[in-house]
Amino acid sequence: MRRSFYILILAGILIVVIINLPGSTTARVSTFLRDAMLPLARPMAHVLTLGQGLFLDESQTANNVQLLSEIAQLRLELRQAQALEQENRALRQMLGLSAHIDRRLIAAEIIVRDVNAWWQTARLNKGLADGIALDMAVITPEGLAGRIIRISRNTSDVLFLVDPACRISARLTRLDACGIVRGQGMSWRGQASCRMDFISKAVQIMPGDEVITSGLGGMYPPGLVIGHVENVRLDHSGLYQSADIVPTSNFRSLDLMFVVSRDEGPQDAKAEAE
Amino acid sequence: MVVALLVGAVVQQALPGLTLLGQAKAPIVLCVVLYYAFHRSLALMVLAAIAGGVLCDSLEALPMGYSAAVFSVLGIVAWFYRDVVFSARGVTHMVFGLLAGVGLTIGLYGLLLIGGESLREAAWSWIAFKAIGTALLGMILAPIIFTVLERLDRLTGNIVMEPSS
Incomplete structure (x- = not known):
């Protein structure tokens, strides 16, 4: 009995020590274990997706990845071109202030869905070694999916935009009105939803209006599609409007995602001449 | 034990959650x-x-030590009660799996709230659904895992086979 008591005391002390370890130590332990488990996790993920990874032709898979990557890249460039055109119109009196920003897309496969049961997250098979960094935006060919919240050498975790912990500065394309998009989680039927808050009461929002990232804060590039307005109402304070947003990305059937790097190209030639 | 924990943690991480x-x-x-x-x-x-808790926290991106704390508490409770229940019966395993599932959800949620993690302002219904889901999965998995580990222990000689009369 005494031995059991000492074991329990020792266990309690050990657990308290583990919980109070410095963040850098726990991060090192976590990243080491995650990278060590990756060789087991990858085949497990393939088996659990009904053996797709076991039976699909490798060249066909690679071709699909390349095509999806090109689609995502082209859509991103189109969105950026539209955003730049709007910005150019607004800044036509100023010279050389708009910088052409090149964004590189890093394709990554989802190896673990629902990393844990508390946040809407997924794990990608790319990490620091592939040029991914914390807080980089993650997109699908349909639009914004989330951002990188945790990273190791060979893996990274995405926090989906539908998670309530994810907040994005957004803009209604048609009205140029800004607000904050916050995830509302998944319903029990598996339907993802978001809500856009702090929208000015003065704007007339219609169902179907497109919501994109505003670029404010610098975390998410501007012009990434978040979703469309489903319905609108006045918030509980009566000072602002709130809109329910249906995200364009389908979070339950994602296999491939693209991390948007923060590489920047050279400034405009006019700016350099100035 | 190491193999069981490693494989168990990887499988647990890889399996998607029950949305419903x-x-x-x-x-x-x-x-x-x-x-x-129950057996050791x-x-x-x-x-x-x-x-197992450290491994789970690392793979599932939870704050380090939370799962270890909850697993330890639930394991200690099970260890204390193993002599007053029919610990070899499948029904007992199912009941303990069910109760441990509820304890795991509530314990982790409590620790995450106390730790001030950026957890959603979760509706009680969502937590209740999660507890029920984890309990059901625990109830189903406990007898299976017990059987597998028992077979593994017999294979590795950790359990001495009783001589046949």
Whole structure:
């Protein structure tokens, strides 16, 4: 009995020590274990997706990845071109202030869905070694999916935009009105939803209006599609409007995602001449 | 024990959550800890709980030590009660799996709230669904995992076979 008591005391002390370890130590332990488990996790993920990874032709898979990557890249460039055109119109009196920003897309496969049961997250098979960094935006060919919240050498975790912990500065394309998009989680039927808050009461929002990232804060590039307005109402304070947003990305059937790097190209030639 | 914990943690991480039941995940590592609570010494069970908890926290991106704390508490409770229940019966395993599933959800949620993690302002219904889901999965998985680990222990000679009369 005494031995059991000492074991329990020792266990309690050990657990308290583990919980109070410095963040850098726990991060090192976590990243080491995650990278060590990756060789087991990858085949497990393939088996659990009904053996797709076991039976699909490798060249066909690679071709699909390349095509999806090109689609995502082209859509991103189109969105950026539209955003730049709007910005150019607004800044036509100023010279050389708009910088052409090149964004590189890093394709990554989802190896673990629902990393844990508390946040809407997924794990990608790319990490620091592939040029991914914390807080980089993650997109699908349909639009914004989330951002990188945790990273190791060979893996990274995405926090989906539908998670309530994810907040994005957004803009209604048609009205140029800004607000904050916050995830509302998944319903029990598996339907993802978001809500856009702090929208000015003065704007007339219609169902179907497109919501994109505003670029404010610098975390998410501007012009990434978040979703469309489903319905609108006045918030509980009566000072602002709130809109329910249906995200364009389908979070339950994602296999491939693209991390948007923060590489920047050279400034405009006019700016350099100035 | 190491193999059981490693494989259990990887499988638990890889299996998606049940969307209909609050994204409940299969409590495989917890069932491994319960097995050790029922069939092995306290020291070994505590070791399994802490090692399994650290592994789960690393793979599932939870704050380090939370799962270890909850696994240890649930394992200790199971260890204390193993002599007053029919610990070899499947029904007992199912009941303990069910209760441990509820305990795991509530324990982790409590720790995450106390720790001030950026957890959603979760509706009680979502937590209740999650607890029910984890309990159901624990109830289903516990007898299976117990049987598998028992077979594994017999294979490796950790359990001495009783001589046939």
